[in-house]
Amino acid sequence: xRKGVFGFPPAxxxxxxxxxGRHMHQLAxxxxxxxxxxxLRDINMTFGGVRALxxxxxxxxxxxxxxxxxxxxxxxxxxxxxxxxxxxxxxxxSIEYDGESYSHMSPVTAQDRGIQVIWQDLALFPExxxxxxxxxxxxLGRWPKxxxxxxxxxxxxxxxxRLGVTLDVDLPLKEYAIxxxxxxxxxxxxxxxxxxxxxxxxxxxxxxxxxxxxxxIVRGLSASGVAVVFVSHRLAEVLEISxxxxxxxDGALVGVxxxxxxxxxxxxxxxxxxxxxxxxxxKSRDGQPVVLDVKGLSRPSQFEDVSLTVRRGETLGITGLLxxxxxxxxxxxxxxxxxxxxxxxLEGKPVHFSSNRDAIRAGVAYLxxxxxxxxxxxxxxxxxxLVISSLDKVxxxxxxxxxxxxxxxxxxxxxxxxxxxxxxxxxSTLSGGNQQRVAIAKWLAxxxxxxxxxxxxVGVDVGARAGIFDIVARLAESGLAIILISDExxxxxxxxxxxxxxxxxxxxxxxxxxxxxxxxIEGAVYA
Amino acid sequence: MxxxxxxxxxxVSLLAVIVxxxxxxxxxxxxxxxxxxxxxxxxxxxxxxxxxxxxxxxxIAGGIDISFAVAASVVQYGTxxxxxxxxGGGWVSGLLIAGSLGILLGAINAFLIxxxxxxxxVATISTFNIYFGLLMFFTxxxxxxxxxxxxxxxxxxxxxxxxxxxxxxxxxxxxxMVLCVIATWVLITRTTTGRQLYAFGDNPEGARRFxxxxxxxxxxxxxxxxxxxxxxxxxxxxxxxxxxxxALYGRELDVLAAVVLGGARLGGGKxxxxxxxxxxxxxxxxxxxxxxxxxxxxxxxxxxxAIILMAIxxxxxxxxxLLPFVSQxxxxx
Numbered sequence: 031x032r033k034g035v036f037g038f039p040p041a042x043x044x045x046x047x048x049x050x051g052r053h054m055h056q057l058a059x060x061x062x063x064x065x066x067x068x069x070l071r072d073i074n075m076t077f078g079g080v081r082a083l084x085x086x087x088x089x090x091x092x093x094x095x096x097x098x099x100x101x102x103x104x105x106x107x108x109x110x111x112x113x114x115x116x117x118x119x120x121x122x123x124s125i126e127y128d129g130e131s132y133s134h135m136s137p138v139t140a141q142d143r144g145i146q147v148i149w150q151d152l153a154l155f156p157e158x159x160x161x162x163x164x165x166x167x168x169x170l171g172r173w174p175k176x177x178x179x180x181x182x183x184x185x186x187x188x189x190x191x192r193l194g195v196t197l198d199v200d201l202p203l204k205e206y207a208i209x210x211x212x213x214x215x216x217x218x219x220x221x222x223x224x225x226x227x228x229x230x231x232x233x234x235x236x237x238x239x240x241x242x243x244x245x246x247i248v249r250g251l252s253a254s255g256v257a258v259v260f261v262s263h264r265l266a267e268v269l270e271i272s273x274x275x276x277x278x279x280d281g282a283l284v285g286v287x288x289x290x291x292x293x294x295x296x297x298x299x300x301x302x303x304x305x306x307x308x309x310x311x312x313k314s315r316d317g318q319p320v321v322l323d324v325k326g327l328s329r330p331s332q333f334e335d336v337s338l339t340v341r342r343g344e345t346l347g348i349t350g351l352l353x354x355x356x357x358x359x360x361x362x363x364x365x366x367x368x369x370x371x372x373x374x375x376l377e378g379k380p381v382h383f384s385s386n387r388d389a390i391r392a393g394v395a396y397l398x399x400x401x402x403x404x405x406x407x408x409x410x411x412x413x414x415x416l417v418i419s420s421l422d423k424v425x426x427x428x429x430x431x432x433x434x435x436x437x438x439x440x441x442x443x444x445x446x447x448x449x450x451x452x453x454x455x456x457x458s459t460l461s462g463g464n465q466q467r468v469a470i471a472k473w474l475a476x477x478x479x480x481x482x483x484x485x486x487x488v489g490v491d492v493g494a495r496a497g498i499f500d501i502v503a504r505l506a507e508s509g510l511a512i513i514l515i516s517d518e519x520x521x522x523x524x525x526x527x528x529x530x531x532x533x534x535x536x537x538x539x540x541x542x543x544x545x546x547x548x549x550x551i552e553g554a555v556y557a
Numbered sequence: 558m559x560x561x562x563x564x565x566x567x568x569v570s571l572l573a574v575i576v577x578x579x580x581x582x583x584x585x586x587x588x589x590x591x592x593x594x595x596x597x598x599x600x601x602x603x604x605x606x607x608x609x610x611x612x613x614x615x616x617i618a619g620g621i622d623i624s625f626a627v628a629a630s631v632v633q634y635g636t637x638x639x640x641x642x643x644x645g646g647g648w649v650s651g652l653l654i655a656g657s658l659g660i661l662l663g664a665i666n667a668f669l670i671x672x673x674x675x676x677x678x679v680a681t682i683s684t685f686n687i688y689f690g691l692l693m694f695f696t697x698x699x700x701x702x703x704x705x706x707x708x709x710x711x712x713x714x715x716x717x718x719x720x721x722x723x724x725x726x727x728x729x730x731x732x733x734m735v736l737c738v739i740a741t742w743v744l745i746t747r748t749t750t751g752r753q754l755y756a757f758g759d760n761p762e763g764a765r766r767f768x769x770x771x772x773x774x775x776x777x778x779x780x781x782x783x784x785x786x787x788x789x790x791x792x793x794x795x796x797x798x799x800x801x802x803x804a805l806y807g808r809e810l811d812v813l814a815a816v817v818l819g820g821a822r823l824g825g826g827k828x829x830x831x832x833x834x835x836x837x838x839x840x841x842x843x844x845x846x847x848x849x850x851x852x853x854x855x856x857x858x859x860x861x862x863a864i865i866l867m868a869i870x871x872x873x874x875x876x877x878x879l880l881p882f883v884s885q886x887x888x889x890x
Binding site: 116137138141149151152153154155156157158162166167168169170171172174175176177200201202 | 748750752753755759762769
């Protein structure tokens with residue numbers, strides 16, 4: 031920020047209180063003595079000297095929905111890869127599955143024995159037909175055989191029918207949106223007579239109603255005797271769907287808990303070893319000058335008659351379901367889309383952006399919702415990513431100055447508390463939370479007046495989320511006007527001064543978190 | 558029909574462009590619209606179509622190959638020498654030798670790409686230079702004219718004199734081309750191996766997680782292209798009745814452009830045999846038409862380049878705007 035320097039060191043987080051070490055190995059006994067379908071004991075795994083898993087045990091009962099919880103890097107994926115045979119655990123491990131013992135699994139054995147994984151990236155083939163994606167197992171095998179397309183179609187239709195979904199199985203998968211692709215991935219897992227299905231962040235890119243549908247499907251699977259291991263960052267749905275929760279932290283088992291009686295904040299404490307007290311941060315900013323004033327902004331079939339103001343130091347939350355027009359509105363304010371009618375004023379002056387370069391020059395910054403593919407250039411270094419929007423500030427005699435770049439980067443890395451090795455390291459080496467901090471720093475380096483954050487916590491851990499919102503609060507205090515867009519209502523409720531609800535391109539509600547309850551807003555949004 | 562149009566937008570638009578160009582040429586030139594000319598076109602295009610379907614398989618598997626045309630020249634020399642050793646040989650031994658040599662050269666590319674993780678464009682630019690350098694070094698640029706008689710004799714499988722006095726002929730290259738096209742079509746659409754190639758090109762990591770043998774995929778794709786390059790090389794020698802070391806130099810880019818024109822994607826997972834054949838034919842028809850119209854051969858490359866650009870622009874996203882009924886999205890949307 032051009033005006034403010036942050037007044038306190040980034041490491042001192044007010045909401046970091048105590049370490050929850052005493053919960054280690056507090057094993058739950060809910061459900062009694064039913065014989066487990068899968069029982070892992072003494073699982074150790076080391077990658078280049080780093081112990082990714084330390085003496086982990088893990089049980090899954092037949093037909094249960096079991097949640098595996100933990101922050102990124104806690105060993106969840108490593109554990110899944112051991113169960114599915116991608117990795118081989120250190121000696122001494124015991125894997126008991128469906129009445130047989132193994133010292134390690136192989137991918138072929140795991141699939142043959144009915145263990146299926148739905149990876150977060152789905153591992154689907156977008157150019158191939160829905161039928162081929164679902165019945166892909168029929169084209170596997172070492173020696174060439176003739177392809178039986180009719181059989182594939184039948185298998186695909188049967189699997190989809192089991193899920194109660196109809197899709198055109200002959201269309202290429204790329205014709206379908208992400209929610210349907212997720213269903214295709216589930217249908218594929220069901221083809222191989224699955225007994226145990228792992229779902230890695232299946233709802234990460236789904237809207238609420240799509241998520242509800244998916245959870246219904248998971249319940250159906252469970253009722254038909256398929257055990258589901260569910261991994262998700264969204265703790266509300268974890269509590270809703272699972273019967274038991276296994277929590278991992280730093281590669282070690284924290285404990286196994288019955289979902290009944292659990293709360294989101296309790297799981298977060300167990301996952302991070304810290305407590306987070308979520309408090310409404312909203313304040314009145316009525317005395318401050320208006321930075322952004324939007325009147326009657328419309329873009330046909332995207333949003334209609336949107337009017338809003340954001341004051342200096344104010345954080346305006348915009349929530350609503352995916353497809354409500356939030357991102358299109360943000361892109362319009364950022365000059366990448368042109369409004370059909372309406373006006374945008376910045377600090378009292380009407381502006382007409384012909385491109386986002388104009389918007390950046392006028393002091394608008396936009397943190398894209400898709401950080402991985404749009405916001406950051408993954409193979410490039412942290413330093414290069416950070417200065418990409420403000421190259422004019424690191425020039426010396428018309429050429430890039432390494433010296434200026436280094437000091438600019440050092441300043442922002444320090445201000446935002448990004449944990450990095452070297453400035454020259456590739457951005458892809460950072461965790462989601464730290465990448466997001468770099469992405470924010472990149473925009474702060476352009477000296478914005480208005481910062482638009484579109485879904486800033488997608489793919490960011492619970493612990494790191496709090497850190498991001500601390501930064502947002504500090505930025506607002508230093509005088510920046512902020513628009514915070516998120517489809518997770520609690521995020522805007524706790525972190526914004528005012529909350530607007532957008533539905534079908536219109537602003538349908540305005541809430542003050544100090545006088546409205548979270549349930550009110552959630553009720554309206556998810557209705 | 559509508560779903561065919563939608564899933565085969567590239568092929569349909571190519572066909573439309575071919576029909577449009579043919580219509581213009583039929584009106585503006587006297588000889589274009591005749592069966593005789595049509596069969597001539599097939600005869601001329603055979604070698605390129607053989608190369609193209611081979612290259613298609615590599616593109617589908619997510620690779621690219623720059624070296625296949627000079628590899629075909631190497632095969633021509635190797636086969637000519639080997640045939641000398643065995644005392645002349647015949648079509649069967651010739652095709653066997655040429656095919657095996659081609660597969661060997663393709664396997665070298667696959668080995669470099671798989672074993673040393675060299676990206677395919679770099680690996681094949683290197684082998685392109687190595688193959689061509691070795692060829693020029695050992696042959697000193699000398700052509701071979703004393704090929705066995707069976708290889709240089711034209712083989713006419715079917716001929717018929719039309720009422721207007723022109724001849725329609727189906728020659729051996731056309732038969733070989735048709736067999737190569739059918740074999741490639743069977744491989745990539747009707748066998749499990751072919752579908753694995755598509756899957757590997759579409760999403761390599763996804764394919765790996767299914768336990769698909771990645772090395773085998775590379776060897777099959779580049780081996781198939783090598784086979785086609787070998788066969789195509791022999792047929793080209795037959796057609797030209799001589800072996801000239803740099804005769805095929807530069808052909809790789811013409812064929813690559815035709816295959817991409819036919820809807821194959823650099824990056825893998827996409828492409829069809831039909832589109833590939835239409836892509837080659839479109840370029841041949843254009844050159845043939847320009848020839849008949851008496852346009853200077855020096856202008857060919859320029860015009861062909863412009864046509865490729867136009868067709869590719871049309872067949873990408875624009876097709877959906879030009880033909881609105883095509884753009885209706887899937888039922889689930």
